[in-house]
Amino acid sequence: MIEAYLIHLLIIIGIYIILAVSLNLAIGYTGLLNLGHIAFFGIGAYVSALLSVNTKLPFLLIFIVAGFLASIFGYILMAATNKLKGDYLALATLGFNFVIYSLFLNWTSLTRGPLGIPGIPRPSIFGLIIQSNFAYLTFVAIVCCLSVGFLYLLVKSPYGTLLQATRDNELACKVLGKNTFKIKWQALAVSAFFAGIAGSLYAHYITFIDPSSFSLYEIILILTIVLIGGLASLKGSIIATIIILLIPEILRFLALPSSILGPTRQIIYALILILILMFRPRGLFGKVDLN
Amino acid sequence: MIVVQLFINGIIAGSIYALVAVGFSLIYSTNRFVHLAHGGFVAVGAYLLYLFFTLFGLNFYISAILAIIVSGFLGWLVYTLVYIPLKKRKASNAVLLIASVGLLILLENLMLLIFGADIKTIKYIQIRKGIEIFGGVITPLQIVIVVLTGILLLLLWIFMKKSHLGKTMRAVADNVDLANIIGINAKKICYLSFIIGTALAGIAGILVALEQNIEPSMGTGLIIKGFTGAIIGGIGSVPGSILGSYLLGLVENFGIWFLPSGYKDAIAFSLLFIFLLFKPAGILGSKGKYEEPKI
Numbered sequence: 001m002i003e004a005y006l007i008h009l010l011i012i013i014g015i016y017i018i019l020a021v022s023l024n025l026a027i028g029y030t031g032l033l034n035l036g037h038i039a040f041f042g043i044g045a046y047v048s049a050l051l052s053v054n055t056k057l058p059f060l061l062i063f064i065v066a067g068f069l070a071s072i073f074g075y076i077l078m079a080a081t082n083k084l085k086g087d088y089l090a091l092a093t094l095g096f097n098f099v100i101y102s103l104f105l106n107w108t109s110l111t112r113g114p115l116g117i118p119g120i121p122r123p124s125i126f127g128l129i130i131q132s133n134f135a136y137l138t139f140v141a142i143v144c145c146l147s148v149g150f151l152y153l154l155v156k157s158p159y160g161t162l163l164q165a166t167r168d169n170e171l172a173c174k175v176l177g178k179n180t181f182k183i184k185w186q187a188l189a190v191s192a193f194f195a196g197i198a199g200s201l202y203a204h205y206i207t208f209i210d211p212s213s214f215s216l217y218e219i220i221l222i223l224t225i226v227l228i229g230g231l232a233s234l235k236g237s238i239i240a241t242i243i244i245l246l247i248p249e250i251l252r253f254l255a256l257p258s259s260i261l262g263p264t265r266q267i268i269y270a271l272i273l274i275l276i277l278m279f280r281p282r283g284l285f286g287k288v289d290l291n
Numbered sequence: 292m293i294v295v296q297l298f299i300n301g302i303i304a305g306s307i308y309a310l311v312a313v314g315f316s317l318i319y320s321t322n323r324f325v326h327l328a329h330g331g332f333v334a335v336g337a338y339l340l341y342l343f344f345t346l347f348g349l350n351f352y353i354s355a356i357l358a359i360i361v362s363g364f365l366g367w368l369v370y371t372l373v374y375i376p377l378k379k380r381k382a383s384n385a386v387l388l389i390a391s392v393g394l395l396i397l398l399e400n401l402m403l404l405i406f407g408a409d410i411k412t413i414k415y416i417q418i419r420k421g422i423e424i425f426g427g428v429i430t431p432l433q434i435v436i437v438v439l440t441g442i443l444l445l446l447l448w449i450f451m452k453k454s455h456l457g458k459t460m461r462a463v464a465d466n467v468d469l470a471n472i473i474g475i476n477a478k479k480i481c482y483l484s485f486i487i488g489t490a491l492a493g494i495a496g497i498l499v500a501l502e503q504n505i506e507p508s509m510g511t512g513l514i515i516k517g518f519t520g521a522i523i524g525g526i527g528s529v530p531g532s533i534l535g536s537y538l539l540g541l542v543e544n545f546g547i548w549f550l551p552s553g554y555k556d557a558i559a560f561s562l563l564f565i566f567l568l569f570k571p572a573g574i575l576g577s578k579g580k581y582e583e584p585k586i
Binding site for chain 1: 324325373376377380382383384385386387388389390392393394395396397399400401403404407408511515518519522551553554556557560561563564567568571
């Protein structure tokens, strides 16, 4: 019993680590205050769910397509908001999130709206069906390690330095002849790709998705994780994911009814977010300030 | 006549958006940050009315006045506890925006915890059969909302144009440095406009509560529309935000002529997106008021 619970927690933590590190690539390393990350997560989840329910395509292909479609949206979002900065960019990306959310909710002929999509099959890779939760955990762990490894190499490479230079002084980068728009859309597309595959992992794990999994609450959760871990620190994001996801689990042992548990969880997240902004805006391992 | 009906629906929706937008944009004009938790305060206003009127059984007008005062007080509390310390740290506008989203979620879940998830209604003005005007139907309650909103917005306009405090607020909104030089205490004005803005959210909450159901998540929905209206009209301009809100209400309702009604929100956000991209200063906002953040 306790084992099943731990495995479930670890799978969720694995998925959120991918989400958190990829958001940190956009906010922390590239300085794009993207509040629409959950939209990419949702796009990945819906694309993956719809393709695997309605077609017979192999899982790995669907998995990659989910990531790529999310990254195309990342490009579109960046192309649309290239001129905006600071709070205007935050508002536009938040608006993007609401547009995608209302599409999930209202495009009923495709997404079934609030009814959601049930019966998403567990993935099968080269004939090997990942049925048990333990096998799924192994799969999530592999994807998570690959994603974090890739992002780690990316931010340590000269290209990563270029991203940070764009964040710190976009004008100076332009003066040096760098195409900052290209750098920014590439960063957002990579960030969105990982959010998309995290969405796919989520959809195939829960086997049911509906629009409520991609609401404003999720944005707060993922932002809190990234800010607590600290901007431009992958290590911070990983540690913060574990801490933040484990905190509300303590509440479970108090045997509160679910009508109290849900709101309390959100109140804790919101309070942590506000307090961290007030007292430690750099988070645990942050290297730069949020601008 | 479907045109008349859509026009009436647009004006009713626009009135409610305008109520939310004016307080939001009043706060933005002096404080210069996006206070998304404003929607949370609209919900708080509605719940306070429910608390005083339905649960405590007080007279409606006393309940309404109490709700407005308590909303203003809570606004003061939040400003002192959260925004002032953040401003002292010289936090960027983006940080204040994220804090305000956190506050919005906090308020919403506090309401959920205190009052529960079930929908509440205020039965002060009974819903009666609608009146026909040029082939469109409008209920007496909706007429009350539209007229009251109109009066309120007019009073606010007179206050901003004629009163000393209103003029000072506009001076701070126009140029903080100049206002400071001529001896205006800009910090105090920011404080006051935040409190007045939140009290306006309380009033909006009361009027919304008369027309719609009260539920904890109402604030998020309302602020999305309110700030969309404000951005369309010019975020730092109170008359602009009123214009933008009515425009939004009309566009949304005429939009469902072509699209299913579920797409109302998507129409609103698309409009928001278009304005953010092509005219971030809005219709009435001057170019100079949209400040590029310093690199």
